Amino acid sequence: MTTTTDSEVVTYERRGPVAIVTMNRPEYRNAQNSAMTYALDAAFTRAVEDADIKVIVLAGAGEHFSAGHDIGSPGRDVSVHYENKAVMWWDHIGRDGGDQRFARESEVYLGMCRRWREIPKPTIASVQGACIAGALMLAWVCDMIVASEDAFFADPVVRMGIPGVEYFAHPWVLGPRAAKEILFTGERFSAAQAKEWGMVNRVVPRDDLESETLALAGKIAEMPSFGLALTKKAVNQAEDLMGMRSGMDSVFGLHHFAHAHNAEVSDGDSLGGQTAKSMAAQAKKE
Ligand code: ZN
Numbered sequence: 001m002t003t004t005t006d007s008e009v010v011t012y013e014r015r016g017p018v019a020i021v022t023m024n025r026p027e028y029r030n031a032q033n034s035a036m037t038y039a040l041d042a043a044f045t046r047a048v049e050d051a052d053i054k055v056i057v058l059a060g061a062g063e064h065f066s067a068g069h070d071i072g073s074p075g076r077d078v079s080v081h082y083e084n085k086a087v088m089w090w091d092h093i094g095r096d097g098g099d100q101r102f103a104r105e106s107e108v109y110l111g112m113c114r115r116w117r118e119i120p121k122p123t124i125a126s127v128q129g130a131c132i133a134g135a136l137m138l139a140w141v142c143d144m145i146v147a148s149e150d151a152f153f154a155d156p157v158v159r160m161g162i163p164g165v166e167y168f169a170h171p172w173v174l175g176p177r178a179a180k181e182i183l184f185t186g187e188r189f190s191a192a193q194a195k196e197w198g199m200v201n202r203v204v205p206r207d208d209l210e211s212e213t214l215a216l217a218g219k220i221a222e223m224p225s226f227g228l229a230l231t232k233k234a235v236n237q238a239e240d241l242m243g244m245r246s247g248m249d250s251v252f253g254l255h256h257f258a259h260a261h262n263a264e265v266s267d268g269d270s271l272g273g274q275t276a277k278s279m280a281a282q283a284k285k286e
Pocket of ligand 1: 105166255259
């Protein structure tokens with residue numbers, strides 16, 4: 001049973017006690033626009049409200065999990081109004097400069113990621129191909145990550161003069177040294193490397209990605225829902241006591257300082273002159 005929402009940018013499928021939520025813009029390597037953000041949120045809400053669903057899998061249709069935030073597809077919709085779901089703040093539409101950026105990114109990036117991290121059911125990211133920048137945020141908010149051997153990861157936004165993506169989990173999910181290495185170099189790292197650093201739970205052949213993810217989900221689904229919810233909260237609280245939440249808040253300020261600096265020195269361009277194309281071209285050179 002597959003159903004689609006919001007012009008099919010996200011699909012929702014039930015397999016017994018498992019909900020499979022799939023990003024569905026494969027022609028743009030599942031670049032995340034606001035339509036996709038709110039469709040993901042609706043799909044997660046549906047899975048949370050369905051008492052028969054025990055585990056949620058987040059996947060990407062096509063060759064790649066996701067290329068990150070949409071900074072250049074024809075469906076880029078930063079000027080479209082959506083009702084805020086993640087934070088109590090005014091809408092970014094009609095605002096200028098830092099006021100606009102802070103409102104928008106608080107809602108669709110940091111706020112949504114935090115909201116999804118707190119989904120009271122276990123979530124598993126099933127990752128193949130590219131998982132770049134904003135896509136790391138989606139994988140990281142999931143409780144576990146199963147990656148195929150061909151998966152690769154990178155956060156190259158330091159090239160924009162920005163200290164990493166908005167959901168700054170890097171030091172907690174990678175450890176400080178690996179976090180610095182991936183940020184300082186912007187280079188891709190493999191699924192095997194991600195596993196060695198403890199960022200990924202399992203690495204499996206591409207052909208087995210779905211079956212291995214579902215097997216893991218099935219095992220977890222045998223546990224009682226409330227026990228899983230409390231256990232998830234326990235680990236998340238421990239992570240926050242390790243400073244993740246407050247650390248992220250402080251870095252979100254640096255992130256916005258960088259956007260504002262870029263806008264100040266390069267004609268209002270908060271991305272420092274980088275585009276989806278230039279970022280992809282630099283990645284290829286590596
Ligand atoms: Zn940003």
